[in-house]
Amino acid sequence: MSNITGDFLKRAVGRKNKGMSVPGILLLTAATVFVIISPQILSNYRLNLIITILRIAYLAQCWNLMSGYCGQFSFGHAAFFGIGAYTSSLLYTELGVTPWIGMLAGMAAAGVIGSIIGVLSFVYNLKGDYFALVTLAFAEIFRVIARNTPFLKAAQGVSITYKKDWTQMQFSGKAGFVYFGLILLALITLFLYILQRTRTGQYFIAIRENEDAARALGINTFRYKMTALVLSAMFTAVAGTFYAQYYLHIDPEIVFISEVSVDAIIPCILGGVGTVFGPIIGACIIEPVSEFTNVHFASLPGMNMVTYGLILVIVIIALPNGVVGLADRIREKRARRPLSPNATEGV
């Protein structure tokens, strides 16, 4: 039994269980060092971009955990993002609870909502587009609730007064948020890196590749899908708190809209769905591009988004497996090429 399972897993997981390559490690180290020293060398404007990249990459990793690895395609991560943002912000403004604790409360709240969504969807065996639509509907419901509930400050949203006190998750200057964002991104990336080496991670991938086969081999698919969803929801809530503390204002039309969910998906598809570093690569590409178009087409409202949308469409058509997928394809081609015309395999 376990032998068959192992065999199936090996096939399902394929190449994704290999270690990192040397150029990969070098690139990662260089990027990390660059971000660490960036507050000393970059202007506030550029630091803002770095923080956005870190935040979006983190958000994308959260989506990647559940949709990339476990194959449960969410189009409603805005729900968890918004719940995190609202929980910590309201606890702070109404009760004076520090956002460090509010962040944990937000994680708990998102976990609870995530498990409700999960139990409902997975018990009724929703898959693919149907599951995506349910998550989208839930995010919309939270938007309507937030917009119409006076207790949640309705449409005007929650504003946080700036205090410059790190115990309240407010830092002087951008450096604090650069480091906070870097730590979050490093933690979730490490989490995914380790996860895909564990049995749980392998089960996630098996479920993504063929859920029926996974169930037939004795994997409790319901339990693992729930695990992926709830973890993803909890981590996403942290991104919400981060956003609220950085921009100091949230409202339903900022945190609960489908653009947030799209923000979480784009870097993954661009970089490579279900890969450890794909979402980071994706965020490093899409955010500067988006910033560039914003600046260059500032005189013509809408032109920036036309360019952005076109790039998105072209990338999805040209690179269906993302940058990582492209790199793999090139590597495989090289590996298959015989060294000399006479060289034979296995000799």
Place this chain on the structure above:
Amino acid sequence: MAIPILQSLFDGILMGGVYALAALGVSLIFGVMKITNFAHGALITVGMFVTYELYAALHVNPYVSLPIVIAFMFALGFVIQRVTINPIINAPSHNQLLLTQGLSIVLENLLLVMFTANYKSITLKGFDQAINIGGIAINKPKLIAFGIVVAASFFVYILLNRTDTGHAISATSVQREGATLMGIRVERINAIAFGIGVACAGVAGTLLAPMQYISPTVGEGFQLKCFIIAVFGGLGNIWGAVAAGLIIGVVESMASLALGGSWSEMVIYLIFILVLLFKPTGLFGRKTR
């Protein structure tokens, strides 16, 4: 007391008809290509703008412009399918969904670039006064829209069930590989089906244009409703979409009478979730998906 309820019932039915036509497009596209078209709302808006431009520049009555809109939107849909959808027809669904979302971003913002964000509206002489029947006011553009929706639904039904192209579309939606083996040019059929779906969105846009203000993002509000109706009616089922459109129209207008405009959305989303959970095959769907 009864008058407001009857009034909402009528408004709901008339509006529901327009939703139904737009949703029919979503349903057809999903039925044939298994793609949830997140650009549908933006395509409704494109229909509205084509209608508006014909009205503003050439003084063409919106109802007269319908054939032009249908032809333009069909061609637009055909080209969009050929250029963007066809290459990803077998890709994972998150790629497909994000691609249509990208198309939506492009279309909406192209409209913004071309026509600015200023609100536009069409006022038709002789159409702005409501017909009064026993205290119930019936908005003329809505009534005309309903008539056109009924005609359009029959037209699509006949197109799909009584023509060779229609049979080829049905065959493709049942089994793509099988259809290919039977000599059906599946790629072309997919493009035609997408064109018809987009034309439905365009006609809905034309019908909505005299009823409300026009701006590049106005279609977003209709998009999720289209999904809800398409799923509720059973994806790929035309009369299901029509029935579901009328139901959702009435529910929406009743809910907004009872709960106020902004909470009424909530009722619709809750129905959507319940339908997805308990009856994802829709009103008349079979037991299994």
